[in-house]
Amino acid sequence: MARIELRDVAKRYGSVEVLRNIDLEIQDGEFIVLVGPSGCGKSTLLRMVAGLEPISSGDFLIDGERMNDVRPRDRDIAMVFQSYALYPHMDVARNMGFSMEIRKDPVAERKSKVAQAAETLGLSNLTDRLPKALSGGQRQRVAMGRAIIRDPQAFLFDEPLSNLDAALRVEMRLEIARLHQKLSATMIYVTHDQVEALTLADRIVVLNGGDIQQVGSPLELYERPANKFVAQFIGSPTMNVVPVIGTDTGVTAGNGAAIELPDQPLTAQAKELGVRPEHIDVVDNGTGDLSAVADVVEHLGSDTNIYVNVEGIGSMMVRKHGNIPVNSGEQLGLRIQTENAHLFADDGTALRPVA
Amino acid sequence: MEGKPVIDRAQKTVRPGETRARRSLYLQYMVEPFFYLSPAILLIGAVIMIPLIIGISYSFQSIELLKPFASGWIGFENYVDLWSDRKFWIAMENTLFWTFWSITFQFLLGLGLAMLLNTQFFGKKLFQALVFLPWAVPTFLSALTWAWLFNPVIGPLPHWLAALGILSEPYNILGDPELAMWGPITANIWFGVPFFAITLLAALQSIPGELYEAAEVDGATPWQTFTKITLPFLAPMIAITVMLRTIWIANFADLIFVMTGGGPANSTQILSTYIFTTAFRKLDFGYASTIAVALLVILLIYAVILLWLRKKLVKI
Amino acid sequence: MSAVKNPNPALIVGKYAALAFYLIFALFPLYWLLKIGLTPDALIYSEGTRLFPSEITFSNFTTVIFQTDFVAYFRNSLVVSLGAAFFTTLFAAGAGYAFSRFVFAGKRIIIALMLVTQMFPLLMIIAPIYKIVAELGLLNSLTSLIVVYTAFNIPFATFLMQSFFDGIPKDLEDAAMMDGCSRFQALCKVVFPLTLPGLGATLGFVFTAAWSELLFALMLISKNDAMTFPVGLLTFVSKFSVDWGQMMAAGVLALIPSCLFFIFIQRYLVQGLTSGAVKG
Ligand SMILES: Nc1ncnc2c1ncn2[C@@H]1O[C@H](COP(=O)(O)OP(=O)(O)O)[C@@H](O)[C@H]1O
Numbered sequence: 001m002a003r004i005e006l007r008d009v010a011k012r013y014g015s016v017e018v019l020r021n022i023d024l025e026i027q028d029g030e031f032i033v034l035v036g037p038s039g040c041g042k043s044t045l046l047r048m049v050a051g052l053e054p055i056s057s058g059d060f061l062i063d064g065e066r067m068n069d070v071r072p073r074d075r076d077i078a079m080v081f082q083s084y085a086l087y088p089h090m091d092v093a094r095n096m097g098f099s100m101e102i103r104k105d106p107v108a109e110r111k112s113k114v115a116q117a118a119e120t121l122g123l124s125n126l127t128d129r130l131p132k133a134l135s136g137g138q139r140q141r142v143a144m145g146r147a148i149i150r151d152p153q154a155f156l157f158d159e160p161l162s163n164l165d166a167a168l169r170v171e172m173r174l175e176i177a178r179l180h181q182k183l184s185a186t187m188i189y190v191t192h193d194q195v196e197a198l199t200l201a202d203r204i205v206v207l208n209g210g211d212i213q214q215v216g217s218p219l220e221l222y223e224r225p226a227n228k229f230v231a232q233f234i235g236s237p238t239m240n241v242v243p244v245i246g247t248d249t250g251v252t253a254g255n256g257a258a259i260e261l262p263d264q265p266l267t268a269q270a271k272e273l274g275v276r277p278e279h280i281d282v283v284d285n286g287t288g289d290l291s292a293v294a295d296v297v298e299h300l301g302s303d304t305n306i307y308v309n310v311e312g313i314g315s316m317m318v319r320k321h322g323n324i325p326v327n328s329g330e331q332l333g334l335r336i337q338t339e340n341a342h343l344f345a346d347d348g349t350a351l352r353p354v355a
Numbered sequence: 356m357e358g359k360p361v362i363d364r365a366q367k368t369v370r371p372g373e374t375r376a377r378r379s380l381y382l383q384y385m386v387e388p389f390f391y392l393s394p395a396i397l398l399i400g401a402v403i404m405i406p407l408i409i410g411i412s413y414s415f416q417s418i419e420l421l422k423p424f425a426s427g428w429i430g431f432e433n434y435v436d437l438w439s440d441r442k443f444w445i446a447m448e449n450t451l452f453w454t455f456w457s458i459t460f461q462f463l464l465g466l467g468l469a470m471l472l473n474t475q476f477f478g479k480k481l482f483q484a485l486v487f488l489p490w491a492v493p494t495f496l497s498a499l500t501w502a503w504l505f506n507p508v509i510g511p512l513p514h515w516l517a518a519l520g521i522l523s524e525p526y527n528i529l530g531d532p533e534l535a536m537w538g539p540i541t542a543n544i545w546f547g548v549p550f551f552a553i554t555l556l557a558a559l560q561s562i563p564g565e566l567y568e569a570a571e572v573d574g575a576t577p578w579q580t581f582t583k584i585t586l587p588f589l590a591p592m593i594a595i596t597v598m599l600r601t602i603w604i605a606n607f608a609d610l611i612f613v614m615t616g617g618g619p620a621n622s623t624q625i626l627s628t629y630i631f632t633t634a635f636r637k638l639d640f641g642y643a644s645t646i647a648v649a650l651l652v653i654l655l656i657y658a659v660i661l662l663w664l665r666k667k668l669v670k671i
Numbered sequence: 672m673s674a675v676k677n678p679n680p681a682l683i684v685g686k687y688a689a690l691a692f693y694l695i696f697a698l699f700p701l702y703w704l705l706k707i708g709l710t711p712d713a714l715i716y717s718e719g720t721r722l723f724p725s726e727i728t729f730s731n732f733t734t735v736i737f738q739t740d741f742v743a744y745f746r747n748s749l750v751v752s753l754g755a756a757f758f759t760t761l762f763a764a765g766a767g768y769a770f771s772r773f774v775f776a777g778k779r780i781i782i783a784l785m786l787v788t789q790m791f792p793l794l795m796i797i798a799p800i801y802k803i804v805a806e807l808g809l810l811n812s813l814t815s816l817i818v819v820y821t822a823f824n825i826p827f828a829t830f831l832m833q834s835f836f837d838g839i840p841k842d843l844e845d846a847a848m849m850d851g852c853s854r855f856q857a858l859c860k861v862v863f864p865l866t867l868p869g870l871g872a873t874l875g876f877v878f879t880a881a882w883s884e885l886l887f888a889l890m891l892i893s894k895n896d897a898m899t900f901p902v903g904l905l906t907f908v909s910k911f912s913v914d915w916g917q918m919m920a921a922g923v924l925a926l927i928p929s930c931l932f933f934i935f936i937q938r939y940l941v942q943g944l945t946s947g948a949v950k951g
Pocket residue numbers: 013018036037038039040041042043044045
């Protein structure tokens with residue numbers, strides 16, 4: 001019902017190009033998450049889909065029909081704003097039913113739909129309150145209620161959870177996931193929080209500086225990032241990236257240590273090696289690929305984070321499951337799980353075995 | 356996505372793109388602001404801009420309603436007359452005097468009031484409403500009120516001034532060429548203090564409270580806090596308010612016009628009252644426009660200098 | 672913060688002395704106006720400079736209201752001020768909205784032009800306006816005053832309205848448009864109700880300004896039955912230059928509408944200045 005396509009879409013403010021070459025096809029019912037650092041153009045892209053921002057060039061299609069010039073009200077898309085954008089002068093019920101009020105739907109139908117949505121979102125006893133008398137989480141729910149009441153073809157979310165505290169954020173995240181399962185509507189969700197992206201998305205679109213860096217499922221992005229930016233943006237803690245010199249069979253790190261990478265055929269062009277903290281093993285001092293000194297050790301119970309100094313390379317991070325008995329100042333050996341290592345060329349693109 | 360329940364959308368009333376003709380969103384975005392703007396622009400253009408241009412052109416013409424046959428273009432003749440017009444130079448001097456003392460007292464008293472209102476005390480809301488009241492008094496009425504207050508028959512001021520030894524006997528200073536200007540200046544101060552207080556109060560309240568707490572922790576004296584935190588923060592606001600107010604006061608003819616009409620012996624004639632009396636009493640529009648252009652030029656020079664100074668001094 | 676301080680008693684005395692000074696300075700002239708207006712004619716000369724009259728009367732007020740053209744001036748002023756306030760607010764709201772919400776060609780130039788109108792002497796255009804109005808045959812008509820006052824007040828009112836609109840999150844209109852409103856509908860249903868304080872403040876501001884404008888009214892109006900308050904009162908003053916009690920009574924009456932309006936807008940002005948009033 002709502003297959004959304006963007007073909008070579010660009011956005012310019014005067015002479016400043018904030019988005020370029022955006023090609024994206026979103027399947028009906030798909031949950032797409034746009035991630036990227038602040039200012040990369042996520043909101044702008046979302047607002048162009050909503051029709052709140054004109055598209056400078058390219059085509060925007062819904063179900064194969066060009067919709068560039070269709071006004072927001074005629075696109076049948078609902079949006080949840082970061083600020084919630086609840087109408088301060090209307091109570092909760094009127095906020096939720098506003099779209100039906102505007103479309104002059106029968107009052108009885110509006111009332112029953114509002115009651116139903118309020119029920120679903122646990123707002124039933126708050127319907128006559130003004131937004132200013134609600135907590136952050138409740139406002140968030142009202143904003144969602146306003147969107148679902150319309151039963152739109154697609155939902156847009158612009159960082160909907162970023163104004164909530166950590167616990168509420170997790171709760172609402174689950175609720176959005178449930179909502180998606182229940183409604184099976186197309187959803188486009190903007191966030192700069194990669195945990196939200198990884199947990200919610202069918203596919204993630206990584207944006208940076210106005211360009212799409214990579215599109216793929218969460219696992220794809222984690223396992224096969226297309227470039228250094230995606231590699232470092234997805235995954236927490238951040239991937240370690242160290243400069244290396246590529247050789248025929250592996251790479252040589254700054255301290256002269258040679259690392260054999262049998263799984264990676266393009267090692268000669270490698271300029272940087274990337275390894276996620278969870279893909280480094282701690283071994284006895286003197287063995288492994290690198291020798292290091294533990295700097296700070298964080299025992300989290302379920303995991304242990306070890307910040308190490310590697311001579312000639314600098315600091316890296318290692319994360320191991322469980323409780324690892326390492327003390328600050330201790331000499332360690334590190335072994336890199338070569339099958340999970342990433343190599344990056346000069347321009348940051350990932351070097352991959354030809355499949 | 357397969358296997359998820361699909362809800363029935365048959366009852367949907369709105370289909371995308373169905374209801375409206377497809378005008379270009381871009382075109383709409385270009386045209387729409389002018390829909391909201393045009394009444395304002397048209398009115399300003401017709402009532403202010405066009406007369407302004409005509410007014411400037413008048414200064415190169417002879418337009419005296421009392422001498423309808425002598426009208427026509429006369430080049431710079433009005434300006435030559437202006438240069439040798441003794442009344443013009445007196446008015447210029449008076450304008451400086453009037454503007455300088457009005458703005459100085461308005462500013463200092465306004466700053467004091469704003470700082471008082473920025474503290475806590477009992478009955479502050481009522482106090483604020485009452486001290487701001489003069490701002491709401493129509494200017495012609497302020498002028499009449501103060502004219503009456505200075506009248507020894509019904510006003511107490513001459514008697515008080517005499518009692519204080521400032522005047523030798525209770526007489527009306529508005530009739531004394533030496534002192535007359537202080538009448539309208541007093542009225543102007545009374546009328547203008549609330550304006551400064553309101554703007555400066557708004558600026559004061561925007562200074563983050565932590566700054567004062569930090570200064571207090573650092574052991575600053577109240578005077579140091581005032582000079583090191585308050586004043587620098589207020590400086591941009593002060594500069595812009597003083598500039599706008601100066602221009603406004605220099606143009607402000609009502610008080611003087613009502614209180615003294617420019618007399619006695621032109622001792623309170625400022626440029627703007629001179630413009631008005633020339634146009635209104637003598638109906639010599641050409642010459643009135645010439646004085647107005649001169650005033651405009653002076654004000655522009657002043658604004659440029661002040662903006663330049665502000666750029667030099669204020670680094671925010 | 673103040674709880675911790677241990678203020679100097681001399682400072683406290685100084686502060687209250689300053690408060691008293693400001694209060695007396697602000698109110699004394701108004702008190703005097705009222706006092707003379709209430710003093711019986713017979714006592715004006717003997718008690719002219721006493722702080723409190725020994726006897727009060729309302730006869731000055733009734734004379735002014737019933738036996739002079741006062742009511743006509745009042746009506747004219749009301750028509751002119753309300754007309755100017757209404758149109759100014761309407762047009763300034765449109766312009767302020769455009770400045771607040773749109774980026775468009777020529778925006779800077781238009782803003783600059785509006786600023787310029789705040790800088791040059793309005794007296795400069797008094798002569799051309801007189802001639803234009805005379806040629807249109809609109810001298811002595813209240814319409815010409817409404818048009819002129821509306822134009823003069825639009826620039827400042829526009830900046831005022833713009834700052835009120837700026838205080839209303841843009842997201843609200845976007846949300847309304849997503850909910851099915853056209854921009855104009857969003858303006859009417861969402862933005863407008865939230866701008867009521869701003870509209871009130873602007874309305875009151877323009878009303879007060881128009882109520883007290885003197886010079887253009889003097890220039891454009893010479894017939895008694897079209898005179899506004901300031902002009903009327905001024906001619907009144909020259910006509911009855913000995914009847915102090917009546918003049919002051921008329922002054923007090925002239926004061927009432929603008930003070931009422933001031934009390935009404937004060938609340939909104941403060942609200943407007945401390946923006947963010949509508950957030951959440
Ligand atoms: N109205 C505008 N005019 C000019 N530049 C804008 C405008 N709106 C956004 N931008 C620019 O576009 C870029 C993308 O903004 P945005 O989409 O809000 O980023 P994000 O939501 O990813 O943080 C930013 O660099 C921003 O400065």
